[in-house]
Amino acid sequence: MSFFRSALMGLCFTCCAAASALACNPTYVVKPGDTLSGIARAELGSYFQFQNIFEINRAVIGPDPNRIHVGMEFVLPCGVSAANPVNWAVLPSAQAIATLQNVTDIQILDIRSEKAIAEGVIPGTISVPYSIWRGPRGNRSAVPSDEELSQIIGDAGLHRDKPLVIIHTKSTVMDKGRAALVYWMLKSTGFDTLAILQDGYDGWTVAGLPVAAVPDVPEPYEAELLFSPAWRADKVDVYGVATSQIAGFLLDARPARMFSKIDNAGNPVPTTLPRAQSAPVLSLMDSFGPDVPIETGVAAVTAHLESHNADWRSGDVVMFCQTGELSALSWFYASELAGMENILLYPESVAGWANDGGKLFAGEVE
Numbered sequence: 001m002s003f004f005r006s007a008l009m010g011l012c013f014t015c016c017a018a019a020s021a022l023a024c025n026p027t028y029v030v031k032p033g034d035t036l037s038g039i040a041r042a043e044l045g046s047y048f049q050f051q052n053i054f055e056i057n058r059a060v061i062g063p064d065p066n067r068i069h070v071g072m073e074f075v076l077p078c079g080v081s082a083a084n085p086v087n088w089a090v091l092p093s094a095q096a097i098a099t100l101q102n103v104t105d106i107q108i109l110d111i112r113s114e115k116a117i118a119e120g121v122i123p124g125t126i127s128v129p130y131s132i133w134r135g136p137r138g139n140r141s142a143v144p145s146d147e148e149l150s151q152i153i154g155d156a157g158l159h160r161d162k163p164l165v166i167i168h169t170k171s172t173v174m175d176k177g178r179a180a181l182v183y184w185m186l187k188s189t190g191f192d193t194l195a196i197l198q199d200g201y202d203g204w205t206v207a208g209l210p211v212a213a214v215p216d217v218p219e220p221y222e223a224e225l226l227f228s229p230a231w232r233a234d235k236v237d238v239y240g241v242a243t244s245q246i247a248g249f250l251l252d253a254r255p256a257r258m259f260s261k262i263d264n265a266g267n268p269v270p271t272t273l274p275r276a277q278s279a280p281v282l283s284l285m286d287s288f289g290p291d292v293p294i295e296t297g298v299a300a301v302t303a304h305l306e307s308h309n310a311d312w313r314s315g316d317v318v319m320f321c322q323t324g325e326l327s328a329l330s331w332f333y334a335s336e337l338a339g340m341e342n343i344l345l346y347p348e349s350v351a352g353w354a355n356d357g358g359k360l361f362a363g364e365v366e
Contacts (some may be wrong), residue, residue: 030072037294043076050294051339052077063313065339066295066302075290090336091288094207097122100337107164109156110215111182112201116169116313120211122204127215128156130178130201133185141323141351146227154223156184165191170202173282175327180332184345188232196332198289231320231335232331233344235356242274247315248258248342249280251308252327252350252363256362259363268362273320277308278363281321281330288337301338312340319344320353 028039040049054065055075059364061067089096101104101124108122111130121127132152136143144152144343158164162188164281179196186194197203205211233241238244250270252259259278262271272278286292310317319327324347334342346352354360 008090026075028074028076030068030070030074032070035295036068039074045137049077050212054166054339064302067097080245088281089288090171090195090332092165092195094204094209095277096193097197097204098207098209100163107162108167108183109158109160109164110167110201111178112167112169116201120205120213121215122167122201123210123212125212125215125216126156126158130168130182132191133182133282139352139355141348141355143347144228146225149185149227150225152222153186153189153225155218155220157220158191159217160190160192162192163195165197167197167204168200169358171199172330173285174325175320176201176285177278177281177327177329181324181328183332183336184231184328184347185227185322188230190228191229196307210306214217218225229329230351231344233316233320235346235353236317237316237344238273238320238346238353238358241316241318242276244284249310249315249317250274250276251305251317251327251330252276253279253281253319253321253330255280255282258322261363270360270362272350272361272362272363274359276320276363277310278309279304279310279330281326281333283334284330288333294337297333298338299308301340305334305340316342318344318346320349322349323351324349 002165028043030039036050036053038188040053050065053074053076054061056077060072060074090161092100097106108125110115110121110127111126111133112127113129113131115127115129117127117139134140135144164299166182168175176196179200183194183196223317237246237248238250241250246251250273256278261271263269284300284304288297305312305317312334317340319330319334321327324345326346327345327349329347331343334340348356351362
């Protein structure tokens with residue numbers, strides 16, 4: 001299963017109308033001290049373009065973007081330059097989004113609650129609270145059906161061919177997880193230029209950027225969308241990995257205290273999926289930020305997976321948690337920011353597995 005389903009898949013997108021007229025350097029020879037993000041920043045104006053360079057030159061670089069060598073010759077993507085560095089990134093700062101709003105037409109999707117929305121929004125916002133994206137009461141981990149997602153997206157007037165930024169409240173693991181889960185749903189229904197605002201709405205207001213009193217009124221249309229299984233694991237996949245019938249790894253993104261529990265009698269409590277490993281996403285929270293080099297984040301994710309012997313090159317790495325949010329964030333870091341292949345989300349997670357009659361097992365922390 002390949003992570004890249006198109007040339008960009010939302011990781012890097014040129015938003016300038018005159019992009020085709022911009023000059024580009026067709027090749028680049030690696031020099032001592034070079035990194036992919038450094039090359040991207042110097043040659044293309046944004047270190048987030050490193051993933052685009054990596055994909056174009058995968059045959060030269062190999063599977064690991066951190067392993068480049070002096071003398072390698074790369075082909076650089078055209079259409080952006082250091083002189084015009086208005087590029088799309090999946091985890092942009094508030095200022096980057098404000099700049100993009102001035103030069104191109106982007107969609108702003110705010111998933112905060114109605115109460116939070118009443119305190120102000122980013123200008124141009126369409127409001128679709130997170131609760132609408134989740135399953136019914138008693139089964140919150142359920143993913144909406146194709147028809148339900150089509151209705152949500154169509155009623156909100158959201159279009160797959162326009163860049164879209166998801167706005168959550170603040171930079172906490174659960175809040176980012178909610179945004180990541182909506183990102184995953186939209187990506188799976190064909191949105192290929194997506195982003196999550198780095199520090200949420202709080203980051204926007206801290207930056208002193210303009211705020212509107214109310215969201216925009218959407219222009220509904222009839223959407224007919226199909227959910228792609230490309231980044232999804234279902235219970236059959238989980239069972240296959242758990243029984244070694246499918247090559248893969250099951251990683252529990254919850255805190256270790258939720259993975260491994262002991263009752264009052266000192267007996268282990270069944271808490272997790274069979275053959276799962278504890279891989280809390282919280283440890284990755286500081287690995288990606290406005291002042292952190294992208295290689296640092298990629299290295300952190302790589303180390304995170306390697307510490308659990310979860311080789312994404314040899315099998316599916318299935319992320320899960322309690323109801324989907326934490327594992328969606330773990331998926332986002334590995335799939336979208338680190339650019340790893342074979343990273344899947346089991347959105348139903350522990351709650352859905354148990355609701356379907358699946359047996360839980362006691363987690364063992366290594």
